[in-house]
Structures are given as C-alpha cells and as structure tokens.
Amino acid sequence: MKATAKAHPIQGLVKYHGMRDPEIRLPYHDSISVCTAPSHTKTTVEFLPDADEDVYVIGGEEVEGRGAERIRDVVEHVRDLADFDHRVRLESENSFPSNIGFGSSSSGFAAAAMALAEAADLDLTRPEISTIARRGSSSAARAVTGAFSHLYSGMNDTDCRSERIETDLEDDLRIVAAHVPAYKETEQAHAEAADSHMFQARMAHMHKQIDDMRDALYEADFDAAFELAEHDSLSLAATTMTGPAGWVYWQPRTIAVFNAIRELRAEEDIPAYFSTDTGxxxxxxxxTEYVDRVEKVVADCNVETDVWEVGGPAEILDESDALF
Ligand SMILES: Nc1ncnc2c1ncn2[C@@H]1O[C@H](COP(=O)(O)OP(=O)(O)OP(=O)(O)O)[C@@H](O)[C@H]1O
Ligand SMILES: C[C@@](O)(CCOP(=O)(O)OP(=O)(O)O)CC(=O)O
Known part of the structure; x- marks a missing residue:
C-alpha cells in the first residue's frame, strides 16, 4: 500500500494550450514534449485504511487550496480504479525551482500517478498511467512516458494518452535552462485559450506542426525539430497575448536571451534554438559540442543557468528511497 516514484519534468516542443474538457483535462489538440534530467520530482504515497483524511505535502509544506484539489483529482481516480476508499498520505519533493516555467506540474503529477498506481496494486502500462496523471495536469501525461513523448488528444478519456517517440536525437541533446522568475498562471491561460482570435489559426496549424515534429524526430533532424519548437513558442505566446487577459509572460531578460541565441546562430553557425512554455x-x-558556448552567452544576459539532458520515463524507486 506504499510506493515511491520519480518523474522528470517536460519542455513543451509542440506545445499544449487549452482544454476542451477541464474536468478530466482533455486538451484541444495533440502535443509533443521532451523530458529534462537530472531535474525531477520524487513522490512517496501510502494508502492508510484507518486514516480519516488525505494529507498532501510538497517540499515539506502541507498543500491546500487549488494545489490540493488537483492532487485529489488524481487520487480519487486511482481509488475508483482500485475500488477502495482508503485515505492517502502523499509527500513530494521537486529537485528544481517550481513555478518559474520548468514544468513542475508535469513531473509532480506524473510521479504521483505512478506511485499511486503502484501502491494501489494496479497493473497498468505507462500509457495507461498517463491518463491518470493527465487529471492533475495534461503535461504530466507526457512526463509518465518520458523522453520525447506525444500526447494524443484522442476522442475520449481512454485514448487521450501519451506514447513515447523513439529518436536518435536523445543522446546528444543538451538543454540550457535559463531561469527568469516571474508571476505566472498557467491554468488561467488554458481556461481562456479559445477566446483569442488567434486560437483557430493555431488549431488549423497544429496538425502540420505535429506531423513535421514527428518527421524531424524520426529523421533525427536537430535543426528541423528545434526550429519548430522555437516557432511554436512564438505561436503560443501570440495566442495568450491576444486573449482576454492580454497576458504577456515574457520579461526583458527573456527577450535578451532570444536575441543572443539568434545572434549566435547567425554569426557563429551554432545549432541553438530558444523555447519557452507558459512563463x-x-x-x-x-x-554537447556547443553547450559551454551557449551557457556563456546566456550567462552574459545576467541569467542563471542549469544544463540538462533528456530524462527518461517515470519509474518506481526502491523502498529505501521513500520520503517517509
Ligand atoms: N511535486 C509536486 N507534486 C504535486 N503537485 C505539484 C508538485 N509540484 C508542483 N505541483 C503543482 O503544480 C501546479 C503548478 O501549476 P502550473 O500549471 O503553474 O504548472 P507548471 O506550468 O508546470 O509550473 P512551472 O512550469 O512554473 O513549474 C500547482 O498546482 C502545484 O501545486
Ligand atoms: C505549453 C505548456 O507550458 C503547457 C503546460 O501546461 P500544464 O500542463 O502545466 O498546465 P496545467 O494543466 O494547468 O498544469 C507546456 C506543454 O505541456 O506543452
């Protein structure tokens, strides 16, 4: 009745934006992402038949409000599937800063779903567990299957699931994470996605983006894949900026990094592409060959950096790794 799991957060490539069903978080369209490592979330859960209430703790602090509601959505679904009503204790830690746009909800709900399914003794594949994680956050579905993964919008709850995409780009990819902390509210952005006049244009464009990204990954075409991700960052921001809230989530240092990277590409012919999620x-x-040069250029913009690699699927850890 107890299990511990680890999951890596995602970087959106063909980015998910908006939900046609916010209850069970069915997105409007397919999306593709890549997981980052060593950044990760570790989560331990234990079902307690004698306890009166659930307890959720992240980073040593009890979770309340909307954060707790989202965890409860995942937990309730696992209780339904397991056909029992035991309360649960869940403790979790993120190894990277959360709420600045590095995908903590993806690894958070992926690790939770993986640990809960194991503790409830459900015998499920990762794509099946991805449909549980999706109830906390759609991006978490892709963090369950890991590395490069594709979340199919599907027709219903069962086939709105994530599948891994094998590609030879995995080993050599390096991701410089440039930290620009700023207020962000991803759920609000999803809620008003369809209210931008750009949204229908984005939807019409999406099938080709997905096709082209899959081709680039199959062919291990680095430039094609990450140029698409750079382009989709601009498309996503265009949609949120023209929504009712007019939300501009980029900051001056975000743009400074964009300019520095494009200059590096133009002047030194270095394969480097920027990408932002909602943040x-x-x-x-x-x-690998160019990562030190890229990191130096980003640091010169007065921005803190980490260098990450591709992270694998969510996995179950040993009892000795438990957080309690
Ligand atoms: N380890 C975790 N376990 C469960 N939930 C988590 C964990 N870490 C973060 N969360 C939840 O993820 C949500 C973060 O929301 P948001 O939609 O802004 O995610 P995000 O865009 O992935 O965040 P960011 O990329 O800025 O880290 C909050 O509800 C928070 O409580
Ligand atoms: C474009 C993104 O940043 C969207 C992230 O959305 P989340 O899955 O974090 O949103 P919630 O479901 O509200 O948690 C990255 C992506 O998944 O493509």
Missing amino acids: ASVYINTT
Missing part, C-alpha cells in the same frame, strides 16, 4: 524562463536546445 518567462527559457530553454535553449543545443548539442
């Missing part, structure tokens, strides 16, 4: 922080996708 001011930036990912720069490059290769």
